[in-house]
Amino acid sequence: MDALSEFVFAPPPSLFLNVVTVVIPVVVAMLGLSEARGRHLQYSKFWNANSAPKSLEKFKLPSWLGMLLAYTPALLAGVLSLWFFPNEDRRTLLLKSALTLHFLKRDLEVLFVHKYSSKMVFDTAIIISSSYFSSTALMIYTQHLSKALPEPSIDLKNIGLALFLIGIIGNFYHHFLLSKTRKQGETGYRIPQGGLFNTVICPHYLFEIIEYFGFAFISQTFFSLSFAFGTAFYLAGRSSATKRWYASKFEDFPNHIKALLPFVF
Template identity: 70%
Template sequence: MQFTAAMNTLSAFFFPLPPSLLVNVMTVVSSVVVAVIGFSEARGTHLQYSKFWNTSNSATKSSNSEQLRISSRLGMLLLYTPAVLAGAASFWFLPNDDLRVLLLKSALTFHFFKRDFEVLFVHKYSGKMVIDSALIISLSYFSSTALMIYAQQQSKALPEPTIDLKNIGIAVFVIGIIGNMYHHILLSQTRKKGETGYKIPKGGLFGIIICPHYMFEITVYFGFALISQTFYAFFFAIATAIYLGGRSYATRKWYVSKFEDFPQHIKALIPFVF
């Protein structure tokens, strides 16, 4: 009886699992991998980009000195461009008249196109990126984008959830996109022309959390999940929240170690909480 009630509750919010072994296996595998990387970030084992590209211990630094490094701008383009291409290609390879699939493809493609646009015209870079880290993150973005769209396509023939959340998902996605870009612009204004060092960012929600751009990126992924209403999108959104939560925790710890005047009331990711 309890199992039946639980399944009825799930069917109200999610499509059934699609008839695809690949999607069902990757729902678990990709989500667990991203979540584990997030816990590693919180423990101090960082993917080598941004301010963390050279903060490992001396043994790791010695190893990293032998690794291929590329400019941060090029590395960031490597992160996002394959996902843009996956989203754009889906319009060609998976043409359909299903509104939910169209909304999801459009949202994913726009999100990563925006990230490439920011890399080229908004962000300021001064460091390097270890190419291994760039490839890991790029593969994650590419595979999650492709699989999210594929899972949605596979769900077209399945019973729709009784509660339709896609309109709420669109609103959540738009809030996330706007908030993310706004705080990226504020971050870019932290450095004056010619400066390369880090400063404590100000404005927007930076006065209460050090990573509002991550908070809004998590919002974007839950927008995807609400538009999609597939288990893959939902679990990947949770995994992304864990990863960016670990990244935010490490970021706050880094700022505290670098700036004696860092305000202690500023949290990592969730205002007044974490």
């Protein structure tokens, strides 16, 4: 704990926050394990994967509407925190601004970049929305409580900001490349190319993980750090399932392409 105190704030005096710091990332990581085992949250190419007939009868949304439902509450949490508490210390302001920009970009991509061909189960939209909203609100709340605690002796704010900027730019670039694999009106899938798609099938997930560790380094709280690890486990499972899906659908899928980390995994 003494070594960790150089990098992160001490846990805030809140039993609730200390419990969710453990529980929420574990739940997110378990969802990643389910993805890797073939039990998918039902959106994108996996919206009807391994579904029993009853599950196919569930209420489904157009994917663009489902993704807006998933992202917008977290965006509002960030906007409202900036609106009602504008005069914050630099660390808290950086964190809130980065989270708000992250979800604003997500909504704008849904509206102007992504091309959708499938549905999204309403239950899935609610699960994702709840996860994003709760994690965003709790990161901000934890930061507010941590202001009363001694600062970590090693300041990682600027490194965190750099990671966030690398992550959000890399994530957008690869989302843009993904959108170019499908012309307007097309519904099929192609193997994406360009950028890191030449080495991994989910570089957009890799850069999203970098973003979340950017949040964690800006924040330097246990909750932000543990949620970043939980997100990494979830996206690792999702990317592993995505690679298997592409390999099963395309006979010419290159053997050298990894799931998430170039040349490694």
